[in-house]
Amino acid sequence: MSEDEIRKAWKDHPMLKPKIEKVVINISVGKSGEPLEKATKVLKALTGQTPCKRNAKKTIRDFGIRKGEPIACIVTLRKQKAIEFLKKALPVIDNKLSRSQFDKHGNFSFGIKEHIELPGVRYDPEVGIFGMDVCVSVSRPAYRVRNRRREKAKICPKHIVKPEEAMVTAIDTLGVEIA
Secondary structure: OOHHHHHHHHHHOHHHOOEEEEEEEEEEOOOOOHHHHHHHHHHHHHHOOOOEEEEOOOOEHHHOEOOOOEEEEEEEEEHHHHHHHHHHHHHHHOOEEOHHHEOOOOOEEEEEOOHHHOOOOOOOOOOOOOOEEEEEEEEOOOHHHHOOOOOOOOOOHHHOOOHHHHHHHHHHHHOOEEO
């Protein structure tokens, strides 16, 4: 389907129009202690939310990582906060996404090499520079019935977001170019 056909279908059936459900920002440091605390401080400054630490799933001797050791921190943004963060983060990658960044369910992700590239962030020599992964989840209204605890229900295959629809949503909401 072309972009115009997709937009026409959304106009005829508003429940088919996807929206940005959440944005997950991940900074993986690879070791616990002071570097992880600095990354947590950076994420809190960028998003205004307290990050959650993530533990290593297995031991990797070459990297000095032990199972259960905290090595990363993440923040989940929803609704307007998510869109505001994306509008700050996408100019860092020149508002361009490639088709390969979209998965088969319409979600997309991109990386930021240095957090100081974001507007309004200054370099602090005590903190250093961190890269981050930004994962965006796109879904339709009423998709929650599949994931809720109480009275789960199946979703019709037509109701699952396709990559093309997610691309049109990203173009409309965020003003990105798809290469």
